[in-house]
């Protein structure tokens with residue numbers, strides 16, 4: 001039986017692996033269905049991790065993380081986890097190759113991914129003027145005009161955030177009403193450099209390979225009138241999909257308590273309501289969805305797992 005199984009090899013899973021192995025746990029396996037590194041490996045620039053002054057691609061940034069973990073004894077199995085079950089006082093981890101592994105404690109760090117809009121040009125310019133993270137990429141567009149696609153709380157809150165950095169923020173939403181709370185919408189409407197374009201849809205993101213995005217072709221969804229706006233970046237903020245499938249049980253319930261959006265509910269030690277089961281990183285409730293925060297969660301969860309295993313010998 002493993003002492004600790006870590007599901008997911010992004011910043012949260014790798015940090016958990018580092019702290020668990022350096023903390024003395026012997027049989028620690030990280031199950032990662034692909035190459036370790038997580039979502040950030042798809043980012044072309046990473047410049048907001050404290051202490052790392054050099055701007056690196058997400059891939060280059062994450063490479064040393066796994067080397068560091070493996071040095072302390074973390075094992076990586078390139079396998080997909082299908083489900084985690086509690087059996088007596090241990091856990092059973094079902095893998096996609098129909099094998100089963102037992103572990104005393106589990107840290108789930110399967111992260112998530114931002115929803116894409118499917119708008120023409122989105123895939124072409126993703127990372128080159130189309131982004132899903134204002135905190136990550138807003139600073140690259142300091143003093144420039146940008147746009148946000150979306151009408152929920154995060155879209156409107158990010159509009160307020162970007163308005164402090166960028167010269168103008170156009171919020172594009174397909175309805176006249178917003179899903180965001182009325183008070184947030186009122187706050188955004190009071191910001192002079194935020195413009196609301198409703199009910200508009202994006203027909204195409206335009207630009208060129210060398211310079212990235214230069215503008216948007218929009219369509220008014222009631223009149224059909226078309227117009228173009230010049231922007232340097234489109235932030236697609238239409239939702240986030242957490243990877244919580246491994247928590248789901250055969251009867252459709254979840255092994256641990258989830259929020260209405262499917263995020264795992266944890267306390268400050270990253271403990272779920274199931275003893276021995278921890279969740280870290282973007283999958284947990286209220287995750288700031290930043291590498292530094294996911295890494296901190298992973299370390300916290302590993303320290304909790306060491307304590308749990310010690311008390312259940």
Ligand SMILES: Cc1cc2nc3c(=O)[nH]c(=O)nc-3n(C[C@H](O)[C@H](O)[C@H](O)COP(=O)(O)OP(=O)(O)OC[C@H]3O[C@@H](n4cnc5c(N)ncnc54)[C@H](O)[C@@H]3O)c2cc1C
Nearest residue numbers: 008010011012033038039040081111136281282289290291
């Ligand atoms: C394009 C982009 C740019 C970003 N830029 C920045 C930035 O500049 N700064 C910043 O701080 N943050 C940035 N972020 C956010 C950051 O990447 C995330 O907050 C962080 O990666 C979350 O880490 P995590 O470990 O929780 O999850 P993830 O990074 O999502 O890692 C989860 C891992 O679990 C694996 N996995 C999922 N399901 C299973 C399964 N069933 N079995 C086995 N493995 C599984 C996945 O393959 C993945 O590797 C960016 C994100 C994106 C998408």
